[in-house]
Amino acid sequence: MPRNEPTEVTDGWDGERSPRRRKAVRYGVPVAVAGVAAATIGLVPAFAGGSPDLPKISAQDLIAKVAKSDVQQLSGTVRVTTDLGLPSLPGAGGGAGGFGGAPGGGEKGGDSASAAPQNKLMELASGAHTLRVAVDGPDKQRVSIVDKAAEYSLVHHGNELWAYDSGSNTAVRSTAPDSRSGKEHRAPKGLPKDLKGATPQDLAKQALEAAGDTTSVTVDGTAKVAGRDAYQLLIKPKQTGSTVGSIRVAVDAENGTPLKFTLTPTSGGAAAVDVGYTNVDFAKPAASTFDFTPPKGAKVVDGDKERATAQREHGKDAPSRKELAKDMGGLNVIGKGWTSIATIKGEGPGLPSGKDKGEGAGGDAAKFLDSIGDKVNGSFGSGRFFSTRLVNALVTDNGTVYVGAVDKQSLINAANAAK
Secondary structure, X not given: OOOOOOOOEOOOOOOOOOHHHHHHHHHOHHHHHHXXXXXXXXXXXXXXXXXXXXXXXXXXXXXXXXXXXXXXXXXXXXXXXXXXXXXXXXXXXOOXXXXXXXXXXXXXXXXXXXXXXXXXXXXXXXXXXXXEEEEEOOOEEEEEEEEOOXXXXXXXXXXXXEEEEOOOOEEEEEEOXXXXXXXXXXXXXXXXXXXXXXXXXXXXXXXXXHOOOOEEEEEEEEEEEOOEEEEEEEEEEOOOOEOEEEEEEEEEOOOOOEEEEEEEEOOOOOOOEEEEEEEEEOOOOOHHHHOOOOOOOOEEEEHHHHHHHHHHHHOOOOOOHHHHXXXXXXXXXXXXXXXXXXXXXXXXXXXXXXXXXXXXXXXXXXXXXHHHEEEEEEOOEEEEEEEOXXXXXXXEOOOOEEEEOEOHXXXXXXXXXXX
């Protein structure tokens, strides 16, 4: 059988403020960069086994195969390895208790904070993690994150959703969205929606949807992944200045399911994100897989009640995303494709200057920013550059923020052009 030569697709796709909030914008930038970098996982090699001989297929046909794939039942193990080069952030604890939510700690709510899905999702932004996944249609999913001796599980069965953290022995029960009502998005194939973006299927879908005329898409050989024959789909930016070198997706040759997803930065080295099945079975999982009963002695929390209470207590004080954007001078995106840059217009002082490096919170913030950011200058004035292996940010001294999966010079050029 002929091996697949690169087949390129070059078109066909088209991606008055209060002092308290001002300080949040000023000192929260490193955390914001970390959050954007974590979200970049949704864009993203080591393939196991040999390179099987498979019938030749074009990039268009392989993408169509992925689009038509509608696997409703599967179970398997997913290995997630992330190396974004994020700086160590104060208070960003890990471990079984959760990201910044160790047993007994965190915000009001105590141990329940460690079982919050958003905390566990943040943990996937660094290091290596093992996920066990099972799916049986839109109303039955289970995913467990297994780290060392601890385990965190999300179980969706009908209108019930359980989140259990063995580290704090806490179980949170919530009402799941009705996937058939049309009022809510159904949980994505392979994973409850709280952890969307953690499987090869979700990552591949997001990457292909973002592809446009700034993207080269080719079929680049074959691979053996989790014991199954697969084609390798290679996605690369055509634009210069992007920190994304390439995205490689292994697509099951039989049913079109993405089995492995890898993002390699332009800087080279190890993959920034490598997510793939180490074993997978497309048979119907046992019904008992989606049953959950809190272990004896576990603290059981009513998630719906906690959410309602939080909304009553903080709803009036918590600004919406639109309000935050307006408060920060507005969010705007310049450029397109892989080199698009998000900007948040600032007004007045942005980062603490040298004269602020005294005692107290301001001085501590300045010292911390100096330890992770580089001073930069341009026709825009001066500012500080923060970097990861994928997402970089430039914060000018007047408080304007430029963020994108682009290199340092691209951010400086954007700031110069906007002055």
